[in-house]
Amino acid sequence: MTKTTKILGASTALAAGILVSGTGLLVQPEAAKAHVNHANKPVQHQLHLSHLDSDAPLIKLSLPKSGSSKRFSGKLQFHNNSRHEVTLTLVRTIRLSNSRLPKRLRLAPGATKTIPLSGSIQARTGFTSVGVVYSSSMGGQSMGVVNIEVKNGKFRPVKTGGFRLGEKGSEAIAVPSNARIGPGVRGYKRFLKGGRTFGKASKAMKGKRRVYQPKRPNQDNQFKPESLKPNIQSRLFNWLPHEWQPSQVISQVVGNYFSLFTPKAVAANTVYKGRFVFRTTDSSNIFLPAVGVGVKAVKGDQSCHHTPALARTTADGNGNFQLRINTNGSYKICYYTKNPFIKIGRKTNSNLYVWGDPARNSIPNSRVVRQPVRHDGVFDIWFEGMAFQTSMTNAGIDPVRTGGNRIRVKFPSEGGDCSGPNPWSCAYTDGKVMIMADHALRHGVMSHELAHQVDNKYHQPRPAGSGGSHSFYGCYSPSARAGMVVREGWANFEMARALGTRGSSRFRNSYRPDLANQLIDSKNMDSNGANCSGVAGSGVNGSESNVSTILWDFFDQRNDNSDSLYYVSPNYITNMYLSLNPDTAKILHTRILNDCKADANKAVTNNGQVCKNIFAQNGGSD
Structure with missing residues (x-):
């Protein structure tokens, strides 16, 4: 849909050709003319949820x-x-x-x-x-x-993940010969205190004017503030891509990021300034900041593994970090793929990827830039994971899982980790994620699997019919595979929302400039979902593509046949889904239709008919 300018009031909006309702649905005037109770069934705790198209060749x-x-x-x-x-x-x-x-x-x-x-x-x-x-x-x-x-x-x-990093004899870190870092994210912040809190997700989104709506039956499934309030101990990061300045030089300091843990001073008490970047494993040769990577300083004669830290912190959106180091001897800087949101290792609970600098006896006067000699795609999925985490926190959702359900990523996966004898990518309900080696370069897989982990956190117990082999346009039984259809469809949508824009389901430049304008995971969300109505054993709402494209049409700002409206808030669908916890696509679509039929919207949606047309266009229904 066409991007709108600021609207002052209903009469002004009508004169401009656009009407804004109290529930936050933006529609064009010509479009205006033209909740079920269900039982949740327990699912095996270790049930894996394969990636969106495990039928792919x-x-x-x-x-x-x-x-x-x-x-x-x-x-x-x-x-x-x-x-x-x-x-x-x-x-x-x-x-x-x-x-x-x-x-x-x-x-x-x-x-x-x-x-x-x-x-x-x-x-x-x-x-x-x-x-x-x-x-x-x-x-x-x-x-x-x-x-x-x-x-x-x-x-x-060489074998992916077959190298040993951070151990004696492999501490060498190459300095980029080209100091110019390609455009990337900036503003990956550490919240030492405070932060946003979010109340209940209201079915009436914030529009340009408010209209009172009486509460309807079966519509009290809202967020509990204590359940989705970001955990200040865990929600350490936020990503503000609009602040990126490509002309920024490497030595520039972005903010003041100090260690949370400062041991007692022994002798020196000086700030070490560093930056960690990586070269993509795609065909481009640009460098990107190692956003959110863990950093610590240890004594020079100690290993980077399992040793007490002199200081530790997390890199910001430019890969920059600062450590206040207190030691009377040599020290070295270690980098590792772990922060409060995710941990990536060769095993789900061990073999963390670690890189170590050579030992130093003094603090450099300027910022030191380092890159891993080799990472085999680890940082490609790490970088995408940080983009997804930011997308969720910007929507007011705390994606961090804790305890025995913390998110642990095994890379690369092996045969048997997911369904079948071949390596693949999948997510388990207890926080484990498996990523296939090739999928480090299939940008979108990591976001999709992390979306499952957010769903696992807030959607308990799992809906019946979840998991199993499937493909994006495949047609399945709307009843027997109901959980798979709705969960996979939502994960596809969140993947596109995290890496794309409301104007297009293509990679945005601020995420990966080398991939900008390519379709995310080769999927055009503006295309229609599969028509499964005439497929034996399937039917309406029988494909995950039905859910994905319907959600996208209510999110994006582009006209797409019957798609002539969208929610004002880019975060509403995410919050609504996680508060509703739908077990079927029909329940999810009915919830959207209730918004369309609200008193403040029914005039411009023809009492919901415009929304029903969007469902039908994409192979679904309420």
Whole structure:
């Protein structure tokens, strides 16, 4: 929909061609013309929830054990392990050139196709990745990626996560030869005290004027302030991407970020200023800040693992940090993928990724910039995780899980971690997340799985029919797979909301400038959901795409056929879903229809008919 200007009143709005209602639905005037009780059933605690299209074809890229980066030979194997015929379309290659790849490839159910691959590798000395990315007609992406090391014009494949970082003999951290850091996020703040608190999520969103609405039956399922009030101990970060200034120099200090834990002074009492950045494993070579990464100082003769910290903190939105170090001996700085929101390791409860600087005897006068020699995609999923966490906290939701349900990410996943013998990406109800190695470059997977963890936190017990194999446009039983349809549909929406904008379901520049304007996970949320009404064993509301595209149409500001309205608040759908805890798509859609039929809205929605048209357009109904 067209972005609107500030509206002064109802009469002014009508004159301008737009009407704003008390419930926060913005509609165009021509569009105005044109809750169920349910029992929650317990679900097994360890039930996993596979990523949004676990039916996607698998791609395996095979390279020789070593070879020249100027010319190599290998092969690509495509395997469609789904029950659907799938068409793959080439999206991009990763550091491959002079390679003749099929732009389109059609695979029958269960089919396998192998093609030879030759070309050259466009990569500088160091650790990087090569591969291909195809979009699937069933939604999402299929990827074939191999991590490699390039040295003296030669390459060799390396195993993801097979390196030991932070241990003796591997402390070297490379300094970027190009000090210019590409545009990225800024303003990742540490709240030492205070912070926003949020009351009940009202069904009447804030518009340009308020209209009293009497309370209706079955509409008292609201947020409890004590349940969703951000935990000040845990909600440490917020991301303000609009504050990013690409011209900022590396040495500039952003805010004052000091350690929360300062030991008693022994001798020195000086502030160490640093910055941690990483190079993307995509085909671009830009550097991005290691937003929110954990940082600590330890004694120079100690390991970065399991040793008391002289000081510790968390990097801000530019990867900047400050530590007040008190020691009479040498010290070193350690970096690790752990903060109060998520922890990433080679196992779900151990083998944290850690990088360590060489020992120092003095405090540098200027800010020290470091980057990991190798990370194999760890920081790609970390960076996306921080973007998702910010999206939730900006919406007033505390996404941090605690205790035995804290979010622990295993990267890379292995066969058997999710359903089936092959590695994949999935989320468990107890906070565990598995991310496949290739999915480090499939941007959207991490956000989707973290959305499941937020759902797991506030939606208990799990709805019946959750989990299992599925695909974005696949049609399933609206009753037997009801939980899967509504949960996966909402997770897809939150993925797009976190990484995109209200104007488009494409990566925004402030998230990843190298991906800007590409469809998030190759999904165009402005397209219609699947029409499952005539599919045997399925029907209306039978696809997760129905839920995703309906929610998106009520969120975005673009006209899309019947989509001629949107909620004023960009955070309303997120809050409404988590307060409602719907077990089916029908319950969720009925809740939206109740807003459309509210006294303040029914005139401009034709008593809800405009909203029903949006449901129907996307294969759903109330």
